[in-house]
Amino acid sequence: xxxxxxxxxxxxxxxxxxxxxxxxxxxxxxxxxxxxxxxxxxxxxxxxxxxxxxxxxxxxxxxxxxxxxxxxxxxxxxxxxxxxxxxxxxxxxxxxxxxxxxxxxxxxxxxx
Amino acid sequence: xxxxxxxxxxxxxxxxxxxxxxxxxxxxxxxxxxxxxxxxxxxxxxxxxxxxxxxxxxxxxxxxxxxxxxxxxxxxxxxxxxxxxxxxxxxxxxxxxxxxxxxxxxx
Numbered sequence: 001x002x003x004x005x006x007x008x009x010x011x012x013x014x015x016x017x018x019x020x021x022x023x024x025x026x027x028x029x030x031x032x033x034x035x036x037x038x039x040x041x042x043x044x045x046x047x048x049x050x051x052x053x054x055x056x057x058x059x060x061x062x063x064x065x066x067x068x069x070x071x072x073x074x075x076x077x078x079x080x081x082x083x084x085x086x087x088x089x090x091x092x093x094x095x096x097x098x099x100x101x102x103x104x105x106x107x108x109x110x111x112x
Numbered sequence: 113x114x115x116x117x118x119x120x121x122x123x124x125x126x127x128x129x130x131x132x133x134x135x136x137x138x139x140x141x142x143x144x145x146x147x148x149x150x151x152x153x154x155x156x157x158x159x160x161x162x163x164x165x166x167x168x169x170x171x172x173x174x175x176x177x178x179x180x181x182x183x184x185x186x187x188x189x190x191x192x193x194x195x196x197x198x199x200x201x202x203x204x205x206x207x208x209x210x211x212x213x214x215x216x217x218x219x
Binding site: 033035040041042043045048058090092099100101102103104105106 | 144146148154155156157158161199201206207208209210211212
């Protein structure tokens with residue numbers, strides 16, 4: 001089975017901190033994605049990547065950046081955390097053109 | 113109009129009942145369609161892809177209606193363990209998710 005691993009299950013950070021969320025997949029998938037999920041708003045795409053060193057903005061990229069230096073790792077960076085970035089963050093990966101995505105177990109981030 | 117819309121529910125059904133959810137999408141160029149299941153405080157997991165001809169996996173049947181731009185999920189003989197939120201997802205160039213429909217199966 002494909003495994004997508006997110007480094008932290010729960011995080012609490014202070015406003016203004018720089019926050020790194022790490023995601024690693026072990027099945028050589030080309031595509032990787034970062035979503036956030038909020039009640040009533042569903043899953044919203046922040047950034048995605050179809051290849052190493054490649055990144056594309058999703059629907060809500062403001063306040064975030066990403067890094068993909070290696071194929072298996074896709075990092076989400078909150079440059080200066082704010083309370084409205086308190087959310088569940090979900091990483092996903094897929095093969096190019098394949099059926100569906102596999103998600104990591106999520107990181108619940110609280111910014112205080 | 114949202115790109116992907118679902119009735120949030122909850123749908124409360126007794127065990128053994130048949131229940132159906134619909135999901136509408138706005139982008140007629142969409143090519144791939146999926147149903148995901150999400151348990152409380154867990155990640156979404158792929159339940160099934162939705163093919164043009166319709167497809168079945170045990171008690172679950174998925175249908176696609178391109179003319180009316182919706183997909184459906186039918187669950188027969190509902191089990192308590194089917195209680196979850198069901199997300200539809202549509203891919204024009206990247207997956208867009210609905211907000212989910214909550215199903216509660218009761219005794």
